[in-house]
Amino acid sequence: MAKELWKGNEAIAEAAIKAGCKYFFGYPITPQNEIPEYMALKLPQEGGCFLQAESEVAAINMVYGAAGAGARVMTSSSSPGISLKQEGISYIAGAELPCVIVNIVRGGPGLGSIQPAQSDYFQATKGGGHGDYRMIVLAPASVQEAVDLVQEAFDIADQYRNPVMVMGDGMIGQMMEPVEFVEIPKRQLPEKDWATTGLRGRKEHNVINSLYIEASQCDKHNEDLFAKYAKMEETEIRCEEYNLEGAEIVFAAYGTVARIVKNAIKSLEKEGIKAGLIRPITLWPFPKANFLKAADMPNVKAFLSVEMSMGQMVEDVELSVKGKKPVYFYGKAGGAIPTPKAIVEEAKKILGGAK
Amino acid sequence: MAIVFQKTKGLTEKQTHYCPGCTHGIIHRLVAESLEELGLLDKAIGVAPVGCSVFAYDYFSCDMQEASHGRAPACATGIKRVHPDSAVFTYQGDGDLASIGAAEIVHAAMRGEKFTTIFVNNAIYGMTGGQMAPTTLIGQKATTAPLGRDENHAGMPLRVSEMLATIPKAVFVERVSVHDVPNIMKAKKAIKKAFEIQMKGLGFGIVEVLSTCSTNWGKTPVEALKWLKENMIPYYPIQNFRNPEEVK
Numbered sequence: 103m104a105k106e107l108w109k110g111n112e113a114i115a116e117a118a119i120k121a122g123c124k125y126f127f128g129y130p131i132t133p134q135n136e137i138p139e140y141m142a143l144k145l146p147q148e149g150g151c152f153l154q155a156e157s158e159v160a161a162i163n164m165v166y167g168a169a170g171a172g173a174r175v176m177t178s179s180s181s182p183g184i185s186l187k188q189e190g191i192s193y194i195a196g197a198e199l200p201c202v203i204v205n206i207v208r209g210g211p212g213l214g215s216i217q218p219a220q221s222d223y224f225q226a227t228k229g230g231g232h233g234d235y236r237m238i239v240l241a242p243a244s245v246q247e248a249v250d251l252v253q254e255a256f257d258i259a260d261q262y263r264n265p266v267m268v269m270g271d272g273m274i275g276q277m278m279e280p281v282e283f284v285e286i287p288k289r290q291l292p293e294k295d296w297a298t299t300g301l302r303g304r305k306e307h308n309v310i311n312s313l314y315i316e317a318s319q320c321d322k323h324n325e326d327l328f329a330k331y332a333k334m335e336e337t338e339i340r341c342e343e344y345n346l347e348g349a350e351i352v353f354a355a356y357g358t359v360a361r362i363v364k365n366a367i368k369s370l371e372k373e374g375i376k377a378g379l380i381r382p383i384t385l386w387p388f389p390k391a392n393f394l395k396a397a398d399m400p401n402v403k404a405f406l407s408v409e410m411s412m413g414q415m416v417e418d419v420e421l422s423v424k425g426k427k428p429v430y431f432y433g434k435a436g437g438a439i440p441t442p443k444a445i446v447e448e449a450k451k452i453l454g455g456a457k
Numbered sequence: 458m459a460i461v462f463q464k465t466k467g468l469t470e471k472q473t474h475y476c477p478g479c480t481h482g483i484i485h486r487l488v489a490e491s492l493e494e495l496g497l498l499d500k501a502i503g504v505a506p507v508g509c510s511v512f513a514y515d516y517f518s519c520d521m522q523e524a525s526h527g528r529a530p531a532c533a534t535g536i537k538r539v540h541p542d543s544a545v546f547t548y549q550g551d552g553d554l555a556s557i558g559a560a561e562i563v564h565a566a567m568r569g570e571k572f573t574t575i576f577v578n579n580a581i582y583g584m585t586g587g588q589m590a591p592t593t594l595i596g597q598k599a600t601t602a603p604l605g606r607d608e609n610h611a612g613m614p615l616r617v618s619e620m621l622a623t624i625p626k627a628v629f630v631e632r633v634s635v636h637d638v639p640n641i642m643k644a645k646k647a648i649k650k651a652f653e654i655q656m657k658g659l660g661f662g663i664v665e666v667l668s669t670c671s672t673n674w675g676k677t678p679v680e681a682l683k684w685l686k687e688n689m690i691p692y693y694p695i696q697n698f699r700n701p702e703e704v705k
């Protein structure tokens with residue numbers, strides 16, 4: 103198939119349909135409205151169902167019901183709406199239900215702004231809802247990557263019976279880029295023999311539940327969940343390394359910021375400064391080993407995390423680097439975007455100090 | 458010898474955790490018997506609430522989901538949209554349905570979701586230890602209304618059936634009680650009818666069941682039945698509010 107020009111949000115919706123998503127429950131919020139709008143038009147044509155819920159709270163609980171009933175299901179929202187979904191996400195993780203949640207992040211806190219941001223990193227990766235749980239968080243840096251990751255997200259969710267979040271900053275949702283829909287290799291997936299379909303001849307009833315009233319049983323449930331999360335950490339980490347060889351400074355950036363950083367790296371190169379980039383594609387599980395390896399490279403003097411936030415991923419970079427090299431932060435929040443020029447200056451300032 | 462009574466296959470062997478004399482148990486039986494008699498056990502999917510009936514998923518023998526507090530109607534919406542030929546029901550208390558989940562029940566009714574809600578109104582938060590519910594009567598004592606509910610402070614008790622009956626797609630709305638045998642039999646009829654209407658695809662149906670909570674009302678089970686009759690029914694009249702014939 104030839105490349106076509108697609109708006110990020112619509113491409114995400116189309117990718118979900120191509121991945122076999124049949125149900126979508128959502129509530130309007132900028133800057134992700136094109137996702138539900140596309141689904142409202144296209145899902146019925148595919149024999150699926152789009153429903154506009156009365157709130158994000160209702161939407162995520164519809165997702166819970168449909169996922170528990172065995173369907174491929176998705177919801178999307180933006181930051182304030184994702185906050186409202188957190189209780190539901192915790193229940194989905196606790197009941198081990200597969201689903202895909204898209205967050206097209208906007209500036210916060212509160213009503214914040216409707217411009218692109220990355221300030222929901224903590225909420226997405228550290229468990230925005232209550233209890234101990236983990237969720238795979240995929241962070242595309244282009245519309246093409248969003249399309250590829252959304253398709254795989256459904257398989258990952260089904261494989262582990264776990265919610266998967268695709269987190270794009272507002273830019274990913276709103277910009278238009280050339281896209282090619284290539285079929286992602288399908289994973290070998292387990293039967294959904296746990297789903298509540300009605301007995302239909304089955305002897306034992308299926309129960310979708312996250313309540314374990316006995317402390318010892320709830321403890322065991324947590325242990326089992328964490329054995330599963332350990333498997334995810336072993337096999338699902340994705341990361342792009344760029345220009346690390348001989349780099350004096352290594353940037354950490356994800357999503358569209360990583361593309362801005364690549365421009366900054368080119369400018370630095372012109373000034374005779376070698377810089378590299380580690381771009382986490384999975385924000386959880388975090389590519390700790392990649393950072394640790396870079397920290398052990400003698401040429402690397404420092405790390406600089408660049409984010410559209412006041413500094414969130416930088417904490418994971420610090421944890422990964424284990425104090426071997428200094429870690430710095432530069433960010434813009436609330437919908438403002440770091441410019442290549444500002445990033446270059448920040449890097450030069452750090453290297454001046456690190457010499 | 459003929460069998461005159463037998464435990465329904467709609468309930469599991471699990472012993473319930475309800476307080477002695479609690480009418481939740483009777484209501485479970487009525488729902489399970491209705492499903493069995495209508496031949497729906499094989500395609501029923503129930504949704505348990507957060508409240509005293511939170512373990513309903515262990516007691517009903519059909520497939521079950523446990524929803525978060527108040528969200529059973531949203532959860533049931535997701536289920537029914539995936540399996541439109543199944544018999545889907547929510548079983549919810551008055552705190553669950555009329556307080557935290559008020560939006561979800563109203564909008565499920567508005568959309569005419571084709572599932573059945575069993576709404577257990579005991580005018581109190583049973584599970585958390587007797588706090589005031591939106592349905593607590595004026596003057597009724599609760600742990601968070603220690604002097605009794607004052608309408609100038611906490612407003613008037615919500616009449617859920619009357620409210621939902623104003624929604625065009627809530628095609629079956631009936632309030633029943635389980636404080637004595639004739640009423641239990643009437644309650645069963647209403648529950649059965651609600652499931653029949655669901656299977657005919659006519660729209661949303663709800664049966665509000667007036668129920669006791671002797672433990673948190675501070676009464677013996679027998680006193681509680683009497684209190685229900687004398688105090689709840691005058692404010693919450695036993696009545697059919699909507700019938701599909703009416704909407705035709």
Ligand SMILES: Cc1ncc(C[n+]2csc(CCOP(=O)(O)OP(=O)(O)O)c2C)c(N)n1
Pocket residue numbers: 507508509510526549550551552553554577579581582583584585590
């Ligand atoms: C989000 C949330 N808020 C509060 C609670 C605590 N809680 C558990 S049950 C309950 C009230 C249940 O009352 P009702 O629905 O009337 O059921 P009953 O126990 O009377 O049958 C509350 C407030 C909870 N589990 N989740």
Ligand code: SF4
Pocket residue numbers: 474475476478479480481509579583584669670671672673
């Ligand atoms: S607390 Fe009340 S509602 Fe709950 S089981 Fe006991 S009597 Fe029933």
Ligand SMILES: [Mg+2]
Pocket residue numbers: 550551552577578579580581582583590
């Ligand atoms: Mg109650």
